[in-house]
Amino acid sequence: MRIWKKMTALVLAAAVMVGTPLAACAKNAWIDGNTPEELTNRVTTTSGEVIWPSVVTDFHATDLAALVPITPMNVFDVETGANISQYADAATHVYVGNNREYGQLAKSALDSARWAVGAQMGPGFTMNLFLYEGGVYKPKESTIQEMDFVMEIPKSLRDNTRDFAVLRLNADGTVSYLTDLDADPKTITFRTNYFGTYSVYCLVYGGHGCFDAYKPAPQLIPVDQATLAAWAAMGIPTDPVTLAALGFQAVP
Numbered sequence: 001m002r003i004w005k006k007m008t009a010l011v012l013a014a015a016v017m018v019g020t021p022l023a024a025c026a027k028n029a030w031i032d033g034n035t036p037e038e039l040t041n042r043v044t045t046t047s048g049e050v051i052w053p054s055v056v057t058d059f060h061a062t063d064l065a066a067l068v069p070i071t072p073m074n075v076f077d078v079e080t081g082a083n084i085s086q087y088a089d090a091a092t093h094v095y096v097g098n099n100r101e102y103g104q105l106a107k108s109a110l111d112s113a114r115w116a117v118g119a120q121m122g123p124g125f126t127m128n129l130f131l132y133e134g135g136v137y138k139p140k141e142s143t144i145q146e147m148d149f150v151m152e153i154p155k156s157l158r159d160n161t162r163d164f165a166v167l168r169l170n171a172d173g174t175v176s177y178l179t180d181l182d183a184d185p186k187t188i189t190f191r192t193n194y195f196g197t198y199s200v201y202c203l204v205y206g207g208h209g210c211f212d213a214y215k216p217a218p219q220l221i222p223v224d225q226a227t228l229a230a231w232a233a234m235g236i237p238t239d240p241v242t243l244a245a246l247g248f249q250a251v252p
Contacts, residue, residue, distance in 0.1 A: 041066045041096070043152045046186045051150055055092045056132075063123035064203075065152035067096050070189070071145075079143040080131035087134040099124040102200050106169050110202055113167050113175035117210045122157055122164075122203035129195035139195075146193045148181070153188060157205060164188045165211040169200040177214035222251040 041059035043051040043066045053068035055076045061067065069076065076092040077083040102124065114121055127149070129140040153164060166178040166188065178190035188203070223231075228238045228250055237243075243250060 041068055043068055043150050043187055046184050053094070055094055058093060058095045060095070060097045061123075061125045063098055063100070063154070064096070064125060065154050067125070067127075067149060067151040069094050069147060070150050071147040075145060076129075076147065079145060079147075080129065080138075080140050082131055082133070085131070085133050089135065090131065090133045093130040093132050093137070095126075095128040095130065097126045097128075099126045099200055099202075105173070106200050109169055109173055109175050110167055110200065113177070114202075114204050114206075117177075117206055117213075119165070119204040119206035119210055122205060123154065124200060124202045126199055127192070127195055127201060128199075141194075141196050143193045143195070146191045148189060148191050150182070150187050150189045151203070153186060153203075157203075158186065159205075160185060161207065162205045163208055163211055164203065164205045165214070166190045166192075167202045167204055168192060168194060169202075170194065171196060177211060179211045179215045221248050223248045224251055 041053060041057050045051065051068060051070060054071060054073045055069055057068055059067070073092065074083065076094075080092045082090045082092050100123075110121070129143070130137045131140060132138075151166075157164075164180055168176045168178055170176060171194075178192060180188045181191065182189040192201075223243065232238050238250070240250065
């Protein structure tokens with residue numbers, strides 16, 4: 001089966017059912033080291049660092065510059081079962097595709113979520129996770145562990161006055177805000193564990209601070225009792241409130 005440039009999720013599903021290997025699209029897919037850099041699914045940071053996908057990535061999202069998984073391959077392989085497969089061809093694949101057309105209920109839910117924080121809508125996309133095993137693609141709807149992805153923000157949307165996030169429409173109709181985990185204005189790093197066939201992801205942007213309420217709480221650094229005693233001897237407050245404000249947490 002030949003995969004066309006404008007391949008849809010429906011075509012992908014058909015490929016999965018008949019067990020036909022996916023063929024990379026020459027224009028928009030990550031292929032190999034001989035492919036021109038501007039045509040590959042590799043994220044380039046502000047510092048010029050090029051980030052390659054940690055697993056095989058079939059990229060068919062022309063609205064995005066690039067989007068790649070960065071969670072280590074062995075973590076993906078545990079989730080899909082590639083690490084215990086008896087097939088020599090077993091491998092984890094992430095398929096990234098355009099999602100420009102979705103139902104009115106999905107659109108309403110996403111619109112409500114972005115209006116709630118005063119954000120604007122960017123490109124929509126899908127992410128599907130597969131175990132390729134024995135010549136067959138087997139979809140994985142969700143993972144136990146959350147996986148990290150980095151996306152290069154399209155040049156047309158970059159602006160130093162904007163913050164970016166990704167909206168994810170969940171199976172129950174709710175919307176999750178996946179906030180940016182990196183500080184690079186050229187990229188957004190987000191975390192997810194949902195790869196449903198009909199999932200909807202959308203890049204959104206707004207003024208500085210509009211997504212702050214949805215950012216995960218920073219992890220506190222553990223401090224043992226001996227260190228606390230030394231700090232107290234130096235006159236440094238060691239009560240829980242002060243420690244938390246400084247980013248620390250007392251441990252036995």
